[in-house]
Amino acid sequence: MRRVLDIQKQLVPDLLEIMRKRYTILHHVMLSGNVGRRTLAGTLGMTERVLRGEIDFLKTQGLLEVDALGMRVSEAGRQLVESFRPLLQDAFGLTELEERIRNHYGLKQVIIVPGDSDASAHVKMELGRAGAAALRKAMKEANAVVAVAGGSTMAEVASHLTSAVPMKGVWFVPARGGLGESVELQANTIASTMAKKTGGQYRLLHVPDHLSEEAYQSLMLETGIVEIIQAIRAARIVVHGIGDAMVMAKRRKVDEATRQSLVSEGALAEAFGYYFDRQGRVVHKMPTIGLRIEDIEQMETVIGVAGGKSKGEAIDAVLRYGHEDVLVTDEAAALQIAEHMVREKQPETKNKSS
Known part of the structure; x- marks a missing residue:
């Protein structure tokens, strides 16, 4: 063929x-x-x-x-x-591109949908459908706790989950606090939607997205908050989006001083409240209640779902962090990621020939 x-x-x-x-x-x-x-x-x-x-x-x-x-x-x-x-994936070289990205970053699986979700709502819907399929595959075992991030892409993933095979033993929890964003994009809302769509169960975390150190310490003394935090940190699967660092900082109303700090630190990407630079290093963490970086590192399955040509560089940065297992993206972002892979190899080629 x-x-x-x-x-x-x-x-x-x-x-x-x-x-x-x-x-x-x-x-x-x-x-x-x-x-x-x-x-x-x-x-x-x-x-x-x-x-x-x-x-x-x-x-x-x-x-x-x-x-x-x-x-x-x-x-x-x-x-x-x-x-x-x-057949379409193969005809346009997407199967080969999936394999190249998977091998380069050491991922378990890469799924690329055709098109550019920046330019087409149709592609964004397909990205959500593919993300939902990847999540269903990871949730096959009962009694799993799934931590869910917020954002428009995660809302799209939630909309494509179904109860064809009910998952009564699965619990959905928000990866972090989120009061302050649009209600439909909050992790709480998305976690509850996923539970209702799949026949699973859910717990919510009613705390603001950003906290002062004093507020954080105070909330961590509350028994109810501690219980839900323990449930979140016991999650075996996390599904999250990936955003451009400065776009996300603006959306979350980060103060000007912090924005300038992000710029000076070279922040390119944001995922689950952490900001990453070009090399995949964590350069900033927002003071929020929820998953910590050490929790992510212990997860059984980490699924990143993000697309659009504008996200290529940010996705590359998060992949370099090295703890993603599955990437669901679109053709436009994948081509941008591939360009970063080529540029990374160029200095090595020059050194070998000199």
Whole structure:
């Protein structure tokens, strides 16, 4: 099959682009459930005229169902999307890229979805679906405690979990306090959503995201707080997003002095309340209640889910920290990560030749 794809790329390269375009249309409609043509055209960045022609073709093939309420993927279309996904990964070199990144950073698994989640809500949805699949795989054993970070990507992961196989023995807990962010993006909200979606259970941590040292010491004397902290730190799995350091500092309303300190320390990435520099070193920690870096290092499975071209450098920084097990990302971020991998090797090549 690989040989056929290579020949096809050389003889009819346009055919691969057509396949990818039609797959993208089907896949987006499948994720949306039911969508109108105008909405779909806007989301995919296509003109309605071009999209109309593709929809007519897919409808004729029995892959799409269209009525006054919108479009839906038929059962045949759903099966085609599921079976075509691995072929698409291979055709566009994503399988090879997954393996390169996995080997370079010593990860157990890398999952790359096509596209750029910075530019497409459809890709962000697919990132969430892939993240949910990776989390379900890690939760196979009962009685696991899963620590969940906050953020829009984690909310997307939560939305794609299902109760097809109920996980009554699984507990979901927030990785850290989060009062202060938008409610729907707080770790508490996402942990409870994941529990309800999977048939699991959850506990919440009602404390602010940022604390003074005095407030931190005071809260750690509360029996209820200590109990939930112990449960969080006993987690075997953590699933988290990865953010650009300065974007996250601004979103969390970090004071100007701390922002300047982050800049001077070379902070590039943020994950679970810690800031990392280009070499993957922790350069700053926000004073929050929740998981500590030493807890992360003892985890059975650490799953990072993040995508978008703008996140490539930040993801690279967190991967260099060296305690991720699974990375779920998109094509745009993966290509940026690959560029960092190449630049890292260049000085070594020069040294060997000198």
